[in-house]
């Protein structure tokens with residue numbers, strides 16, 4: 001017989017998002033359980049953000065030194081020390097040991113349940129671990145079960161064996177030759193990292209450019225860098241078959257529909273990394289017991305409540321919603337849903353309609369609504385050069401019917417960039433809503449561009465008029481002076 005436990009709130013999934021939901025939800029005194037069947041900390045800490053950034057860092061530092069006369073000769077013949085990078089990666093992921101995160105969970109007063117959770121009906125779950133526990137949530141269940149890689153149905157791929165981002169970020173050895181399927185964020189970051197680590201890399205891209213969700217000039221800059229590093233970039237390329245033999249893995253390449261024939265018809269590699277997107281992890285969650293479809297994303301409203309479930313007890317946040325695909329934005333949603341739950345089911349504040357009106361009637365841009373998810377999402381790709389954008393690209397803005405003006409400036413022409421590097425590659429672009437006179441999108445491409453993004457995020461979220469932005473004076477000589485140049489280009 002399973003044992004039974006009851007909590008005010010049950011959060012399923014102890015990744016970055018679930019941890020933050022649970023912490024915020026407990027702040028008004030609700031009892032909160034966090035259920036995790038693998039490592040507390042989730043994908044980001046052990047197999048995604050953190051290890052991938054470490055794999056990229058040494059190469060980025062060497063590249064930065066190569067741009068500075070006086071330093072560049074010292075590193076002219078230097079290569080990345082792959083063994084040292086992998087050792088640093090092991091430290092950063094705490095050797096895949098989650099005890100420090102478990103300590104934090106306990107220190108903030110949450111109950112950690114180790115095991116796999118499945119819904120068995122409204123507000124009830126079965127948690128299967130070393131023992132089985134029937135868990136009841138008095139008020140709310142929040143699903144934060146993340147996402148899993150999508151593996152394309154290419155003949156022979158499954159039999160040949162392949163890497164996903166997990167194997168790429170946790171590798172113990174650097175393959176002599178790596179084939180990467182997919183030219184999105186994972187594909188681009190891992191192609192660059194493994195090129196630095198010494199692999200001969202080929203990236204197989206269906207479309208005509210890398211980073212299809214970013215501005216085209218960003219993908220072009222990244223492709224130029226990869227090619228300069230010796231990476232073979234195959235555009236308009238479809239992998240039609242894969243096989244493995246003693247000589248390694250062999251990919252047959254055809255033309256993607258509508259495209260010209262790519263530059264190669266076969267790719268030979270030691271390993272193949274599948275980086276063709278991710279889907280919400282909802283297959284084994286018992287969704288059918290509450291009228292939802294297993295395998296599908298969990299549609300949520302701006303309070304992160306799951307649409308189509310009665311009584312307002314089911315919420316979701318993070319990758320599982322298909323609404324966000326980064327840790328920072330998932331954690332933003334986590335703060336919102338945590339605060340919604342803490343307020344709505346406040347032990348002292350619960351009233352006839354289920355919660356304080358301030359939360360129920362909350363307007364956009366209050367702490368109870370994830371308004372920024374709609375058109376102010378920041379994304380950084382730690383490629384070389386880095387690509388960072390927020391809000392809408394030019395194409396998205398036009399699709400949304402906005403009358404846009406696009407302002408672009410070459411970063412090499414900014415004084416700060418010439419100090420940073422004698423050969424600074426990059427550009428910045430603002431997408432301006434002409435009718436409202438505000439920035440609705442911004443893209444920065446260049447070394448350390450990631451660190452310039454937040455100013456643009458504030459401008460987009462704050463809907464700061466251009467004539468007020470004019471008074472935000474960037475310091476001299478920083479690369480951020482590009483803001484001044486862009487505003488001058490706008491006629492200010």
Ligand SMILES: Cc1cc2nc3c(=O)[nH]c(=O)nc-3n(C[C@H](O)[C@H](O)[C@H](O)COP(=O)(O)OP(=O)(O)OC[C@H]3O[C@@H](n4cnc5c(N)ncnc54)[C@H](O)[C@@H]3O)c2cc1C
Pocket residue numbers: 012013014015016017018035036037038039040041042043044047048049050052053115116117118144145146147165169186281284285317318319320324325326327328329330
């Ligand atoms: C290679 C790579 C690099 C990335 N780099 C970045 C980056 O630099 N910056 C960035 O912002 N984002 C990055 N991302 C995206 C980021 O990793 C995700 O957006 C983030 O991990 C999502 O967090 P989450 O909590 O929603 O899901 P997860 O981190 O996947 O956590 C979900 C947790 O739920 C658990 N779980 C699932 N089902 C159950 C169940 N039924 N019962 C119990 N437990 C369950 C899982 O074990 C897991 O621990 C990267 C992604 C990849 C793949």
Ligand SMILES: NC(=O)c1ccc[n+]([C@@H]2O[C@H](COP(=O)([O-])OP(=O)(O)OC[C@H]3O[C@@H](n4cnc5c(N)ncnc54)[C@H](O)[C@@H]3O)[C@@H](O)[C@H]2O)c1
Pocket residue numbers: 152181182183184185186187189204205206207211212238239275276277278325326379380381382
């Ligand atoms: N720095 C970061 O914040 C960071 C880093 C890595 C990943 N992530 C997140 O993880 C998510 C997953 O990343 P991803 O790169 O796997 O997905 P993605 O959606 O960014 O890119 C997948 C690419 O694969 C292509 N593709 C699909 N099927 C294909 C096939 N059969 N053959 C060849 N190409 C194919 C798609 O056209 C697309 O360009 C992203 O949403 C991203 O936001 C974030």
